[in-house]
Amino acid sequence: MIWLLLLFLMFSSLFLFSIWPLFLKEIINDKEDHDLLNTLERRKSILYREIQYLDNEYLIKNIHAEDYNSFRAELLSEISEIIDQINLLSPKQGI
Amino acid sequence: MIPVFGSVSISLAASFSILSILSLLFYIRTGDYRLFLSGRRMAIVVSFLVIISTFILVNELISSNFNIDYVAHHTSLETPTIYKISALWAGQSGSLLFWLFILSIFSLITIHQNKNRYHGMMPWVLIVILIVQLFFLILTTFITNPFEATKADFEVVNGLGLNPLLQNLTMAIHPPILYLGFVGFTIPFAFAFAALMTKESGSLWIRSIRRWSLVAWLSLSCGIILGGWWAYQELGWGGYWAWDPVENASFMPWLTGTAFLHSIIIQEKKNMLRLWNMILIMITFILTIFGTFLTRSGVMSSVHSFTQSPLGPFFLSFVIILLFVCVFFVVKNLSNLKSDKRIESLTSRESGFLFNNVIFVTLCFAVFWGTIFPVITEAIQGTKITVGPPFFNQVTIPIGLFLLFLTGVGPLLAWRKTSIQNLKNNFTLPVIISLSSSIVFLFFGLRGYVVISLMLSVFVSISISMEFKRGIYSRVKRFNESILTALVTLIKKNRSRYGGYFVHLGIVLMFIGFTGQAFNMKKEFGLAINQQNHLGDVNLKLVKLWPEERSNHFSWIAELLVTGDDGNIITSLRPEKRIYFHLDPNPDRRQPHSELDIHSTIKRDIYSVFSSIDTDNNIAFFQIMINPLVRLVWYGAYILVFGTLIALWPSNRKKLLLQ
Numbered sequence: 001m002i003w004l005l006l007l008f009l010m011f012s013s014l015f016l017f018s019i020w021p022l023f024l025k026e027i028i029n030d031k032e033d034h035d036l037l038n039t040l041e042r043r044k045s046i047l048y049r050e051i052q053y054l055d056n057e058y059l060i061k062n063i064h065a066e067d068y069n070s071f072r073a074e075l076l077s078e079i080s081e082i083i084d085q086i087n088l089l090s091p092k093q094g095i
Numbered sequence: 096m097i098p099v100f101g102s103v104s105i106s107l108a109a110s111f112s113i114l115s116i117l118s119l120l121f122y123i124r125t126g127d128y129r130l131f132l133s134g135r136r137m138a139i140v141v142s143f144l145v146i147i148s149t150f151i152l153v154n155e156l157i158s159s160n161f162n163i164d165y166v167a168h169h170t171s172l173e174t175p176t177i178y179k180i181s182a183l184w185a186g187q188s189g190s191l192l193f194w195l196f197i198l199s200i201f202s203l204i205t206i207h208q209n210k211n212r213y214h215g216m217m218p219w220v221l222i223v224i225l226i227v228q229l230f231f232l233i234l235t236t237f238i239t240n241p242f243e244a245t246k247a248d249f250e251v252v253n254g255l256g257l258n259p260l261l262q263n264l265t266m267a268i269h270p271p272i273l274y275l276g277f278v279g280f281t282i283p284f285a286f287a288f289a290a291l292m293t294k295e296s297g298s299l300w301i302r303s304i305r306r307w308s309l310v311a312w313l314s315l316s317c318g319i320i321l322g323g324w325w326a327y328q329e330l331g332w333g334g335y336w337a338w339d340p341v342e343n344a345s346f347m348p349w350l351t352g353t354a355f356l357h358s359i360i361i362q363e364k365k366n367m368l369r370l371w372n373m374i375l376i377m378i379t380f381i382l383t384i385f386g387t388f389l390t391r392s393g394v395m396s397s398v399h400s401f402t403q404s405p406l407g408p409f410f411l412s413f414v415i416i417l418l419f420v421c422v423f424f425v426v427k428n429l430s431n432l433k434s435d436k437r438i439e440s441l442t443s444r445e446s447g448f449l450f451n452n453v454i455f456v457t458l459c460f461a462v463f464w465g466t467i468f469p470v471i472t473e474a475i476q477g478t479k480i481t482v483g484p485p486f487f488n489q490v491t492i493p494i495g496l497f498l499l500f501l502t503g504v505g506p507l508l509a510w511r512k513t514s515i516q517n518l519k520n521n522f523t524l525p526v527i528i529s530l531s532s533s534i535v536f537l538f539f540g541l542r543g544y545v546v547i548s549l550m551l552s553v554f555v556s557i558s559i560s561m562e563f564k565r566g567i568y569s570r571v572k573r574f575n576e577s578i579l580t581a582l583v584t585l586i587k588k589n590r591s592r593y594g595g596y597f598v599h600l601g602i603v604l605m606f607i608g609f610t611g612q613a614f615n616m617k618k619e620f621g622l623a624i625n626q627q628n629h630l631g632d633v634n635l636k637l638v639k640l641w642p643e644e645r646s647n648h649f650s651w652i653a654e655l656l657v658t659g660d661d662g663n664i665i666t667s668l669r670p671e672k673r674i675y676f677h678l679d680p681n682p683d684r685r686q687p688h689s690e691l692d693i694h695s696t697i698k699r700d701i702y703s704v705f706s707s708i709d710t711d712n713n714i715a716f717f718q719i720m721i722n723p724l725v726r727l728v729w730y731g732a733y734i735l736v737f738g739t740l741i742a743l744w745p746s747n748r749k750k751l752l753l754q
Contacts, residue, residue, distance in 0.1 A: 007100060011107060014140045018111065021132035035214050039299045046298065050364060053589065054510075059573065060565035062517065063509045071511065 040086050047079045098163055101151035102242035105192070108144035109232035111137050112225045119218045119225075131218055135206060138221050141228055142199035149196040152189065152241050156182050161251035165189055165241045171256035173647040178257050181267035184274070185257055187391060187406065188241035193271070194387075195231045197278040198224065205282055213303060219289035220282075227281055230413055238405050259648070259675040259688045265325040273318025273345055277383040279311025280348060283355075284380035287373055291424050294431050298363045301372070305359060306743060308376075312352045313739045319345050320732040331689045331704040333617065333720040335728065338487040343466040344386030347459050351379040354455035357448050360591075364510070365445065370425070370432040371452065377421045382459075385414050389466070440512035447505040454498050461490045496547055499606055502599050503555035506562045524561065529554035548610040552603045559596045566593075590741050597738025604731030611699075611724025619706070621716045622655075630719050632660045633701060635668075640708075640715055649677040650690070651708050653715045657694065657701060666694040670705035670717065697730075699723040 021027075051072060058068040115137030122130035152165070156179045161167040169182040169189065184190040202224045209217055235241060245251050260266070283304035290300035322342065323335035336342060355375040361368045392407030425432070438445045465482045472480040507513075507521040533550040541549070563582070570581035586593040618630040627636035639654035651672040657665045671690040679685060694701040702720040709716075 003100070007103065011103075014107075014111075014143070018114070018137040018140050019133055021129045021136065024129055024132075027128040027132070035212075038212065039297070042299060042302055043297075046302075046363060053592075056566070056569075056589070057509065059569040061520070062565070064514050064517070067509075067511070067514070 037086065037089050040082050040089070044079060044082045044086070047075055047082070051075050051079075097151055098155060098160065098242045098244075101148040101155075102240060104144040104148040104151070105195075105232055105240075105242075106236050108141045108148070109229060109236050111144065112141045112229040112232060115141060116222055116225050116229070119222050123218050134218070135221060138202060138225055139206060141225065141232075142202045145192075145195045145199040145228070145232075148242075149183070149192055152192060153180060153183055156180065159254065161254050162245055163241075164243045164245045167245050167251050167254040169254070169257055171254040174254075174257050175262075175647075177264075177267060178262050181261070181270075182257055184270045185261055186241075188235060188239040188243075190270070190274075191231055191235050191239065191391075192241050194274060194278060195228060195235065197271075197274050198228055198231070198281060201278060201282055202228070205285075209303070213289075213299075215293045216286065216289035216295060216300065216303075219292045220285045223285035223288050224281060230409075234406065234409060238409065255684075256647075256676060259673070259686050260329060262647075263325060263329050265321055265328065269318060269321040269325050272314050272321060276311050276313075276315025276318050277345075277348070277386065279307060279314055280352060280376070280380050280383050282307045283311065283376050287376045288421075288424070291373060291428055291432075294428065297369075298366060301359045301362050304376075305363070308352065308356055308359070309739060309743050312349070312356055313736065313743070315345065315349050315352060316732075316735060316739070319349060320729075320735075324729065327725070328691070328693070331691050331718070333615070333702050333704075333718075333722060334612075335725070338465070338484045340466050341390050343462050344389045347462055347466075348379045348382040348386060350455050350459040350462070351375055351382060354452040354459075355379055357455075358452050361445055361448050365436055367434045367436050367438070367445065368449070369434050370429070373425060373432060375452070375456075377417075377425070378456075378459075381414060381417050381421070384410065384417065388414060442508060442513045442518060444505060444508040444510045444513075447501060447508050451498065451501045451505065454494060454501065458491060458494045458498070461494065462487065465490070492544055495606075496544065496551060499548070499551045499555060499602070502602065503551065503558040506596065507558050521558075521561070525554050525557040528557050545610055545613045548606055552607050552610075555599060555603050559599055562596060563593075586741060587746070590744055590746055594738045594740070594742030594744075597741060598735050599738075601731040601734030601736075601738055604727045604734060606731075608724045608726070608728030608731060611722065611727070614723045616721040617718070618720075619716070619718045621709070621714045623712070623714050628719075631721050633665065633719075633721065634658045634660070635703075635717070635719060637715060638667075640713065648673045648675045648688075650674075651705070651715070653705050653717070655703060655717070666701070668692040668694060668701070668703045670703045672705040672708055672715075695726055697724070697726050700725045 057063045115134045118130050118134035155163050155166050169186045170179050184193045286300045286304045327335040358368050362372050388410030469479045469481045529550045532553040536546045566585045567581040570576050616631050620628045622637035636656045638656045643650045655668040670692045673688045675686040676684045689704050691704045700722045704718040706716045706718050
């Protein structure tokens with residue numbers, strides 16, 4: 001009998017735990033803009049790493065100077081575009 | 096009462112998973128964030144209930160509750176505790192529950208990791224995980240319930256016990272590790288599907304699953320290697336890979352998973368191959384389910400057993416539904432998956448990666464075809480035509496060698512394009528050294544694939560060493576570091592790249608080990624006490640033979656003195672012939688088993704199997720094998736694990752960015 005009671009208590013508390021958010025006041029989800037910002041930040045960090053990687057490739061003579069300069073310029077231009085977008089988004093979110 | 100608790104838990108978990116899926120779908124439709132929070136909590140509850148029921152089953156196994164059918168079938172009072180625990184994955188229903196257990200832990204980790212991230216994708220990620228959980232919950236609740244009561248009208252005082260072949264420490268850890276790999280690919284698949292549904296096809300989802308994919312791949316690799324190790328140590332046929340359907344079932348997702356790990360680098364760096372990566376991870380996941388279908392349905396032993404198996408049709412239906420859903424959504428989102436960039440040159444690292452991917456997928460298709468060929472022929476002609484190791488070896492060896500070649504070429508190519516001057520600079524030394532080495536190999540009488548394999552191993556080793564050398568010397572020159580500091584910093588600054596090179600070195604060692612199979616020797620003979628026989632340059636003398644009674648088996652033990660041609664003692668081997676359940680009054684229940692003994696060195700393994708015994712004349716029969724270079728396969732595996740751990744190790748990104 002005590003087992004049945006324990007079972008009942010446990011499962012009802014799990015059920016309550018699950019449905020509890022439904023009884024809260026409406027929550028406004030403003031997190032999706034953060035997602036976009038996160039995406040841009042991540043892309044920026046990838047590009048920074050790419051530059052570091054490219055510098056290393058150049059250093060170990062795996063790439064020609066001409067190619068190196070043009071690839072680096074492309075990466076820098078992409079980064080600057082991303083920084084612009086981040087700057088546009090950031091004030092909106094008060095960051 | 097407690098087993099009922101376990102059974103109720105998995106049934107409730109199934110109900111909660113349906114509620115959670117509905118809640119998350121309504122959130123996607125309405126945008127009411129409370130529904131998402133509730134759905135996420137329900138997903139946590141599902142995992143919690145699965146974990147509880149798994150612990151209950153383990154508890155029942157340890158306490159030998161033979162009122163549960165599963166416990167009575169897979170353990171006995173004599174089974175050591177460790178094997179009572181490993182019995183959880185020894186049978187069908189237990190292993191399905193164990194699968195769910197791992198997925199539930201992964202689900203909890205994913206929820207915790209992404210509590211404040213990927214808000215667009217997370218509902219879909221959870222839905223995918225929950226659907227997979229629901230599928231296994233339906234199986235464990237309605238088809239093969241691990242908590243089912245024993246069907247006997249008398250009290251069961253002892254169980255049947257665990258298969259003796261599974262009473263081995265490697266076998267106790269091999270399935271869980273393999274499962275970690277199989278189940279692990281669910282998370283990257285879930286993120287990929289979520290990315291597809293939310294039209295997030297850039298590199299965001301790739302970054303979120305890179306580590307998951309690596310962990311799953313590492314686990315799958317370790318699981319496969321441990322399986323090979325177990326087969327080599329336990330089965331007594333002298334090999335570690337037999338192209339058995341069950342082995343192939345784990346090898347196929349490994350191949351596509353490896354291709355995926357390579358091609359996501361391109362998507363992350365260049366935002367290319369979006370569609371290809373989506374397809375690869377979907378195939379990898381579907382292959383993990385297909386592999387489970389192959390091993391669990393009994394379809395491979397006979398097409399007829401398929402209809403008898405309750406699980407086969409369910410797994411097959413799930414695979415077909417998954418395929419249909421994936422194809423439908425990929426086609427629907429095709430325009431979103433197209434990359435705006437193209438591969439610029441054939442001599443670029445991107446092309447190298449793409450080639451490598453095509454070869455991996457081709458190899459996977461060859462293995463897939465060979466594996467399902469018996470099923471197809473039996474379905475069409477009514478007679479099963481099995482393709483054995485000769486087919487697989489003939490097809491996979493050249494493809495594997497080409498892959499090995501690409502492993503060496505990759506690091507020598509630059510991104511976007513490699514100039515002719517760079518090609519000359521990078522390729523001259525590895526090509527000259529590998530060609531010279533092939534001449535040496537030919538001079539020593541080696542021929543065919545053996546020479547090609549060894550030559551390519553040299554080529555890859557040189558190309559990787561050159562990469563390390565260039566990196567180290569540039570640091571030494573630029574920062575005036577010592578060679579060791581330069582090496583450590585080089586690896587620390589680009590863990591995934593140099594970790595990957597270590598993995599490649601491990602693969603090279605493994606290939607050399609595989610090549611050793613070309614020189615395997617084997618002989619069978621009987622020996623009385625003090626008699627001897629020889630194989631190659633090794634003499635074996637039976638010096639002692641005695642019986643021994645142990646707790647769960649009876650054993651005949653032979654002591655073989657192994658000497659070289661010069662008379663020097665090499666080692667002493669003690670293979671055993673065991674009879675498990677020897678006290679069982681039913682002779683059909685007694686299980687003979689050969690416990691082999693191996694003398695292992697880098698050069699070769701001396702492998703002894705005690706096949707049988709003529710107790711009337713006191714003659715023991717042995718199967719002796721000499722297997723060269725097998726140790727290199729295991730050493731290669733260690734390096735592979737080491738390299739993957741380097742790639743997995745988190746780097747201090749903030750510090751790197753500051754630099």
